Amino acid sequence: MLKAVIVDDEPKAIEGLSWELKNYSNDIEIIKTFSVPEEALTYLKKVTPDCLFLDIQMPTMDGFQFLEQLDSKNIAIIITSAYDEYAIRALKKEALDYLLKPIDADDLKETILKIRKYKTRVSTTDKLEDILINFTNTNNKKKITINTDGKLLFLDLEDILFVESDGNYSTLFLANNQKLVVTKKLKEVNLLLPEESFFRIHNSFIVNMGKIKEYIKTEGYVIMESNHKIPVARQRKSDFLEKL
Secondary structure, three states, rough: EEEEEEEEHHHHHHHHHHHHHHHOOEEEEEEEEEEOOHHHHHHHOOOOOOOEEOOOOOOOOOOOHHHHHHOOOOOEEEEOOOOOOHHHHHHHHOEEEEEEEEOOOOHHHHHHHHHHHHHHHHHHHHHHHHHHHHHHHHHHHOOOEEOOOOEEEEHHHHEEEEEEEEOOOOEEEOOOEEEEEEOOOOHHHHHHOOOOOOEEOOOOEEEHHHHHEEEOOOEEEEEEOOOOOEEOOHHHHHHHHOOO
């Protein structure tokens, strides 16, 4: 079943679209609705639905500003508006479809078909990427493959200084002062990195053991070659010292 989120500042519009979806489709579940776009953005940082029905004209933040702040790339975006003047701009923003209010039942059925096709295409692409990533990470011990910003990056392990957790995201700090943000939790990144070279020194950090410059025992932190200070968790201290 497709999972949907609705964002519209008008409660009656949310109620009307919810009714339409429930009446004309058996395979769409509305998991959340929002009349405040900022609250929707916070929610979508943690949850990725299959599709998002998004109003354009909202007082605190319009639909286009909303899309600029939306991190998730694999959500089918359906723009809803009482005006057709935004249609071309919406499609340029890579919206999957544009529905005019009041929403016509036949138009909605076509949109749902488009969402299904989109999710099938995304799923196939993700599977192919996973095969390539797993193959590269298994067969090349000196590189790691990272999926970020719609690209597959093949990074030399030597270039990774440390990785920092940011909730559902992780930031890779590289030797050339570059940072890469990936949509993986730290534990997922940890599984990709070889144990002999990398160590999860803290709940929020994985370090490249070969890039540690100093260990300050009295204060319980390491200094990396980049001069970043990384704390050593008390419960991981003995395992860390063994690795050293």
